[in-house]
Amino acid sequence: MGRFFKRTSLVLAFIAVFAACAAAETPVLRMATTTSTDNTGLLDYLAPLFKQDTGIELQWVAVGTGNALALGRNCDVDMLFVHDPESEEEYMKGGYGVDRKQVMYNDFVIIGPEDDPAGIKDKSVKEAMSAIASKKIPFTSRGDKSGTHMKELSLWKAAGVPVPEKEQWYIQTGQGMIQTINIAAEHSGYTLTDRGTFIKYEDNYKGNPPLVILVEGDEALLNQYSVIAVNPERCKEVHYDLATKFIEWVTSPRGQQLIADFKLLGKQLFFPNAK
Amino acid sequence: MKVLYELSGIKHRYNGRLVLDIPRLVIEEGDIVGLIGPNGSGKSTLLRILAFLEAPSEGTLHFKGMPVGSEGEPPRRDATLLLQDSFLLKRSVFDNVIYGLKIRKEKSLRKKAFEALKMVGLPPEEFAHRPWYALSGGEAQRVALAARLVLRPKVLLLDEPTANVDEASAILIKEAVLRAVKEWKTTVVVATHDLLWLYEVAKSVLNLYQGRIAAQGTSNLISGPWRPLNDGLWERALPDGQGILAVSPPSETATAILDPSDIVIATSPPAKVSAQNILSGRVTQMLLDNSGERVAVAISLGGVSLRSTITPKAVKELSIQPGQRVWVLFKATALRWL
Amino acid sequence: MDYILEGLINGIVLLVSGDEETYSAISTTLKVSTMSIIASLIIGIPIGFVLGYFDFPGKRTLRTISDTLLAIPTVVVGLLVYAFISRRGPLGSLGLLFTLPGIAVGQTILALPIVVSLTAGAVEGLDRQLKLTLLTLGARGRQLAISSLWEGRYAVLLAAATAYGRVISEVGASMMLGGNIKWYTRTMTTAISLETAKGEFDMGIALGLVLMLLAFAVNAALSAFKKRAAQ
CATH class of the missing domain: 3.40.190.10 (Periplasmic binding protein-like II)
Structure with a gap:
């Protein structure tokens, strides 16, 4: 049985080491x-x-x-x-x-495919949001009560468009910003993102991203x-x-x-x- | 001789079914008892009771004059049982052999284990470090025996020790057990079908039948069903189409005892004899018994085995050999009813 | 398709060059899985042994519960443990949330039913002749129990390897309880899921390769133990 106890003490030593790690200084x-x-x-x-x-x-x-x-x-x-x-x-x-x-x-920016199917380039935020909604072009939303999501909800409200909660073209990802941009790209759709994350996204594609900035600089996007x-x-x-x-x-x-x-x-x- | 085991009024049941019924049995120190009987006759059950692995459902068992089971642990460390199927622990041969010593906290394990391995004919240098799965059936059974012999047990119980092993192993096992008897006065009880044990080793033989001791000695037991013929004769059909004739059994399922010395052997079919049973069979085993005055011959009659004892002189004159075809003759009246 | 091949090449480069972030995730996984497997063995083997070796009222029910828990989803464990170790929860004062021991608690709960059920099964499956053999060689009480467990050791190792396979591959509990904190609680699986979601495949592929290698090793161990257990 000596071997059994040797093994047991080895196990206990392991635990002690991990416990020590957990209680770092x-x-x-x-x-x-x-x-x-x-x-x-x-x-x-x-x-x-x-x-x-x-x-x-x-x-x-x-x-x-x-x-x-x-x-x-x-x-x-x-x-x-x-x-x-x-x-x-x-x-x-x-x-x-x-x-x-x-x-x-x-600041936040609205990004979308270069061919811009809803025609929102350089428009005001209000105009852009209503154009996307009326043309039913895919729009991905964080849908996770994040800062970006809350901002997006306020933009719909400001544009006088009810939040398109159950519309087919309105995709709620429930994921992080980069993930949500990637999903928008897969659907050739629009999304709202903070500029910092977008620059990182651009960097991943070595400056040639599938989605580009279409609306920026509006005071509402701070x-x-x-x-x-x-x-x-x-x-x-x-x-x-x-x-x-x-x-x-x-x-x-x-x-x-x-x-x-x-x-x-x-x-x-x-x-x-x-x- | 000192009395070692004393069984009185022992009854043992499995799920209400009576499997062992022994009113009285005494085994003395240094005895070598053979147990014979068909499968399911209670041999293994009796061995497990003698090994204190099971407590009998009824009756009392005394060991060295002390009642077993009434209080405290049974004296399990005095008796050890070798199981029929060689069962080894999942460890090396050496660790298997020393297991019993280790839990008894004994010393000089290596020396004792090597001695035990030598006793069963396994060179320790070659076998000690082999894993449990790298052994033949006969080697495994000898390792299992060594693991028991190393304990120098007071009682060694063997359940068909040589049923599933090669002939060389069977002989080595028998010799090792005989050495234990000689050196340490070990008491042995062996359940077996093998004449080797019954005639060369055993000092007495118990014939078990349906949980009861049907006879002492190596008598043949012939069980029913019996079928009436004319002239008051009854027949027990054998698997090969022959039949054993007997006179007026008490019931269709009665069991008859046939003494081995009542069976005559002939090497050619006899012409006219008074005996009503003339059956053809094949010699399966021959052995000179302890006294050197009798030769035991086992004969298979289409699967049913009969034991006959004849003189060495008769063996020489008839020049009987194992495998040979012979005829056995005995009177219908030689069968006595149990 | 180019980016997949590129990801594979970059992944291998990350592994070969000893990229710090990649190896941090590997070592985190190894650390936390070792903690949880040791804890689940220490707790699970005695329980499994008792369930397999002894007969007592309620034994069947306990076995059924353990067998049912084999399939418990990792996110449910994550949720339950989160509720308990959140500072608002009953065990909040231990400060386990978002730490390796926190993940280990969740993974231990995942591994425990595997260890318990497989150990119980292994002990139940021991040859009846084993007990007779141990008894007739003179084993008593505790010796009998320990020797029986030792005879079932390959089956217990089998249980451990199975449990380990589940622990290193799960992502739900690690993500919820560890919070995927870079350098601290980011395991291989949470890193892969994060990197893939970010659209960066290199590190994901590198870690995926290591994970598959580990799975392969666990599987090799499984078949070796299976073979020994049957001999």
């Missing part, structure tokens, strides 16, 4: 964020610099803004980095978050990103101190400069505007 800040900050590589770029400056490990779960807010409500993350001012305000009103700060903005710390009074387990450090860092002149310096294909993706 470095402080870890866990953030829920939108797919755009992840897919563009912004966080991959910021995280090591943040660690260099503060010694804090940044880990993030990339989901839609709606999901991110839900993770915050569940106390499962320490902070949020999101882009839907309307639902953010509601979240703050609910007492779920503290220290909301604007960080940066970019995309504001903010950080929010999860309310430590509601959630005892959150690392409020770490969240505060990140908020201070990202809104500091250094953090703001780093964001401005982040470029893809030589293009600036995000414009810092912390107050």
